[in-house]
Amino acid sequence: MMIVKIGVIVTGLCLKSMSVSDEDNMSPHMQLSSHFLGDLLDSIIVDVASECHRIARLGLDRNLEEEEEELRLSAQARVTVADPSNSGETNGKYVVDIFGQTHPSVANEVFDCMNCGRPIVAGRFAPHLEKCMGKGRKARAKATRSSMATQNRYSRGSPVSAYSPYSNSTSTNRLSNGTYSHTVEEYSNGTYEEP
């Protein structure tokens, strides 16, 4: 946050220097506007500086050192990982896991399907189950409309909802690696009010 504030101050100062640099070539009208802009920018800059000064003096940023340390470690980590000579752990090829085991790309454990009783290979269980249970892509199209409904159904009765549509942006935020679903998170301000 402090970094953002310092950024604001720097931007403000840049804007100021840009606006007053050409003063000699400006008409009196423009000079006046330029001065007003300068005053406004000054005021904003001092606002930010005053806030930061207070935060620093009152010790409200006591975690600053820890935060900077985390940033440093993170930057270091990225450099190390990006270095091709360190690619040992980052590539996807595994030889053995920590228990000394190896695993095939398709899980080969066999067990009985709990729906139909047939023995199924683990790695193919999901596609089997889908057909077995009669689910399928047809259900998918309506997925999120009803998933919103599912998630809202208990927010009516009980005082606590496990899913609360509190965010205010109507962006979808689903990361799937198949077809994605459009979940619109509606802004709501007041589904539950504490007495």
Add this chain to the structure above:
Amino acid sequence: MDTRNSVFANPKPCQHLTDYKLRHGLSGYKSIQKWLKANPYGKTSIKMCETKIPRCLFCNGCHQGRLFLCLICSSMSCSDHNLLHTQSEYGHDIAVDIERSELYCCLCSDQVYDPDFDKVVVSKNVMDMPSKTHDSVVDDLMRRSSKRRRLNSVVDLDLKRSKLLVSMRDRRAKSCYPLGLRGLNNLGSTCFMNSVLQALLHAPPFWNYFLSERHGPETCKKRSSDQLCLACDFGVIFSAVYSGNRTPYSPAQFLYSWWQHSANLASYEQQDAHEFFISVLDGIHEREGKERNSNKDNGGCQCIAHRVFSGMLRSDVTCTACGFTSTTYDPCVDISLNMDTTNFSSVDVANKSVRPNEDTGRSTLLACLDLFTKPERLGSDQKLYCQNCQERRDSLKQMSIKRLPLVLSLHIKRFEHSSFRRSSRKIDWFLQFPFSLDMTPYLSPSIVRNRFGNRIFGFESDEPDISSEFEVFAVVTHSGMLDSGHYVTYLRLQDQWYKCDDAWITEVDERIVRAAQCYMIFYVQKMLYCKANED
């Protein structure tokens, strides 16, 4: 400077301020109190006269930087001339910046702080507030924080008991690796499920609950009447994973139960891990909730899913015309964060390219949390009805956290949908996240206090709540593209990181985790983390 016993470090006053206080006490502060006026954005200014512009006594300027009002004789001087005033009038060292209501020592040329002054400012702010706002805002500011996790003692006992159970099974463990580490077979594009399961299996309050057999086939009412119970199936996975058997486990029964619970999500295709997470918690809540909520003594759901993950969010909507604030509370089991698009670095600003490069943008978790709690202007199409003004007004909305859960799950919204372009994309930016996270600045008291200019309230003495400190224990990462990618979970057990890639469990260096593309990050209260890793 003792920072541990209070939220604010008590700033040591300069000699001039001390002398001023000795001689004049609070009279100067009280004399200007009537002129203090706060705007709805939180800045308090001193307005002495509605018709005249304040001017510097010496240069008659009104725009020379800051203007300072002398606390003794009420004369005005600008930043160029305030030293002249103090030189011409002995003892007139302390002044107030009229635009910001901040004390200024002319001899030290620095802003100074006095809790008594802040108290005067805040009292005036409170007096001026529209009546209904008073309750929600002031109570939070004034109340001593007496937050002590109500579940702490309960959880303590549980940890001991489950550790005993876990150590009894030690004999079957194949190696010296922590128990509970076991690969999960991919049943066909189910890495979204495996990744979340791994995180849940290692959430300290969760595993101790399930391993202590608080919910088992004997106690479960649903099971006995032959109905499906997601919590039971979840318990089965726990037992399997902590059994000591290290061959990868196939969570097939769980998948079956889950598809029956979330019929709409039941299909063979890759899905969103976060959606699965919400769905599973809902399933556990449904089965458990009815049994446990019979005696709602402390309000809120007592099912394990909510006891562990549920927190409370606070939303304040402020009218920009009159300052009236309406506050509502919403429970949540996680927080979804937008990635902060501002990306300041001195290099960018110097190059006059402040806009982040789309491909190489980066952000930090703290920046996302700042964005989440930032006051947001509601668009002119979203004008809310202000009860005080009795009409629709432009408003500001600000979120904060009223109560933190035991396990804080943060979801990063990496998926962006553009309605004009009718396309969706994944934001691949790197997000830095800390291993140790202090949530104090995002709690409601901090946010509300910040809205009031971070004034010191002399009568408040909240101790920094240790339950605001969190440690990461699981990170779910996503790699690849929007429609073809892979989820992997990194777990931190006894300060060693493990990569859980479906059936493959491998050890990794913490730097790999720091550099990974996180999608969901799970933090647990530091106290619980330390206890869980005590071995």
